[in-house]
Amino acid sequence: MEHTWRWFGPADPIRLDEIRQTGATGIVTALHELPNDQVWSVEAIRERQAMIEAAGLTWSVVESVPVHEAIKLGLPQRDELIATYCQTLRNLAACGIDTVCYNFMPVLDWTRTDLTWALSDGALALRFDQTAFAAFDLYLLARPGAEAEYSDAEKAAAREHLDHLDAAGRDKLVNTLIAGLPGAEEHYTLEQFRGVLAEYAEIDADRLREHLGDFLAAVVPVAEEVGIRMAIHPDDPPRPLLGLPRVVSTAEDARWILDVVPSPANGLTLCTGSYGVSADIDLVAMAGRFGPKIYFAHLRSTQRESPDPRSFHEAPHLDGDVDMVGVVRELVAEERRREREGGPRLPLRPDHGHHILDDQHRDTAPGYPLYGRLKGLAELRGVELAVRSLMA
Known part of the structure; x- marks a missing residue:
């Protein structure tokens, strides 16, 4: 599998030359500085791409091209915003970038109470x-x-x-x-x-799902035309929060997304930490069931707490509630199938590492330290090597 690393652009305190030493070969990033209603120009994409390639790395995955709130709300300007989104996809494809991770979480991205x-x-x-x-x-x-x-x-x-x-x-x-x-x-x-919450007062899960379907119906054909794979990220945590609906929280949600607009361009990001918060989800079975449509993997583990399992924390990558060996085994099996039958590469990245050692004295983003993710990547690479050896 392709080992990648999330980088938040030139302002990220973790430098590209440091990432090169972690063993990662691909970069996962975005033009975070641009507002959500603007097209990413070919010039801006190529400028960032050249910076990455000068460090001996590849821009592997875009995470993410944000979906504007007006699209999720189904407001009149959504068609114009979707057209903007599609043009960004065309421009990314023109630069040879072919995988886009995105989410459809209303208002908030991943949510924590303690960093x-x-x-x-x-x-x-x-x-x-x-x-x-x-x-x-x-x-x-x-x-x-x-x-x-x-x-x-x-x-x-x-x-x-x-x-x-x-x-x-x-x-x-x-x-x-x-x-x-x-x-x-x-x-x-x-x-x-x-x-902002008040704007969602009339949006329940059915309406949000309808708006997601409308978005996919417009965007996926363009992505397929230009050779982009769309990989939707699950809700984090995978349940409604603050009265806001969530529609990418279960295996059934994933199945609906793939079925509503069937296309090689319509796929999933398997985030084991997000899905793993729910005790009802069998992640190993999910990795096997959806393997051909998994276009990106975020590998991390979470630990549900007692007495209230709705509370959880980020566990070490190989501990917690996620059977990481089983998940990696399914992903390796899927990659081997792609090698035999044809199919895209399968990028993975370590996610939400612990702040350890000098991470606690460095100015890094919460959940995205240097040494904690380096440890996670090393562990994941070791598991992958062991799994491949046993499957030989």
Whole structure:
């Protein structure tokens, strides 16, 4: 498999020459500096591509070409925005870039309540704490209708959690949830966030799914025409949040997406950490079932917590609730099938590494440290080599 590394562009404190030393050969990136309603020009793409290639690497996957909120909401300007999206795909294809990872999560990208949660070994991990999230939803955001979604016990626990936070702690929780995480294109104040949520008041799961289908019906034929593979990323976490629907959370959702616009250009990103949060998903079976349509893999593990499994943290890549060996075995089997029968390369990247060693003193994005991801990539490469040896 192609070993890749997410890089956030020239402003990323992890340099391309450092990435070259990790063993990765491909770069996963985007033109993050451009607004969501602008076409990525061929000139801008080639300029970034030349920077990557000068370091001896390849721009392997775009993550991501963001889907504008107006498209998810189905607003009148969506057709113009979809046309913009399609032109960006044409320009990427003209530069030889053929894989685009994207998501259809309303408002928020991946969501956590703590970006520096200390593990027993001193490593710092990302964490989602359901009680902290409820405290934000109920008492800091004060979302209309939120109280009906929580039990009395949950509301009491959330209030107790909030009472133990000082002003700085409350600000930190708010900023962690809505101020913008790595890869997010939008950044909100609390008041702005309330306004954006209100725009989704009439959007339930059925309507959001309808809007996703409309997007795919317009975009996938263009992607197929120019040789782009679209790989949708699952919701993270894979369940509704803040009254917002989620429609890329289950294996059934994935099946619907592939069936609604059947095409070689319409595929999946297998994010084992996102799907792995749900105890109802058999990731090994999912990797086998959807193997031919998996065009990108984010390999990481999460650990559901007790007593409330809705809380979870990022585990080491080979620990937690994900059977990483089983998943890699299925992906290797799929890659071998492609080698025999024809098919695209299968890029993977380590995801959401722990901040370890000097990562804790470097200015890196939450979840995207140097040494923590280097460790994860090394472990994944070792598993892949062992699996290939046993399957020989």
